[in-house]
Amino acid sequence: GQQLNQSPQSMFIQEGEDVSMNCTSSSIFNTWLWYKQDPGEGPVLLIALYKAGELTSNGRLTAQFGITRKDSFLNISASIPSDVGIYFCAGQGAQKLVFGQGTRLTINP
C-alpha cells in the first residue's frame, strides 16, 4: 500500500533554532498536508499544498510540495516552546489520508 517516509523521527533543538523535516513517498499525491499533534489531542491541520512546486507559508511555518509530487518539506523558523509536539505529513489518497510516521519535536529552553 501507499507509504510515507518521514524524517527525522525526532529532533531535540534549542529555542530559537530553525527546524526542517521532510516526507517522501513512493506514490504520487495530488495534495500534501502537514499536521501537528499536541499531547493528548488529535492532529490539527497546519498547511495544505495543492500544486507541484508550491511553496506556502503560515506564520513561522513554510512548506513546499515537491515537483515530482512525491515529497514535501516543512520548515519552522525561530522555534518557540509551544512548537513542541509531533508533526505529521499526509498525502491525500483515494478518499482518505495516508500519514507519515511523525517527527517528534522537543525544544530545550
Add this chain to the structure above:
Amino acid sequence: GAGVSQSPSNKVTEKGKDVELRCDPISGHTALYWYRQSLGQGLEFLIYFQGNSAPDKSGLPSDRFSAERTGGSVSTLTIQRTQQEDSAVYLCASSLYGTALGYTFGSGTRLTVV
C-alpha cells in the same frame, strides 16, 4: 457539536474482553474516519464512512474489529476479544464531503489492554 467528540478518553480493559469506542462527529459532516495511533507510530487508517455508501473497511487489521455508523452520525468502533497489541490511541475524524481540508480530529481514546 463544535468539534469531534470521542468517548471514553481513556479505557483500560482486560485481555479477551470486548470494548466499544464512540465517535460523535461534527454535525453535518458526511464523512467519518477511524485511525489508530500506536506508540511512536504514525496514524494507521482503519475504516471510512461516507454518507450512505458502503464503508471502506480496508484498514481493519482483523475480523475482531468492526465499526458502524448509525443514522449517518455517531459511529462506534468495536474490538472483540482484545489483545495487548490492540493498545493504542484510536482517533476519529470527520469531514464535509470527504475533503482533506475539512478533516477534523477528535482527541482520541487511549486504549490499554492489560
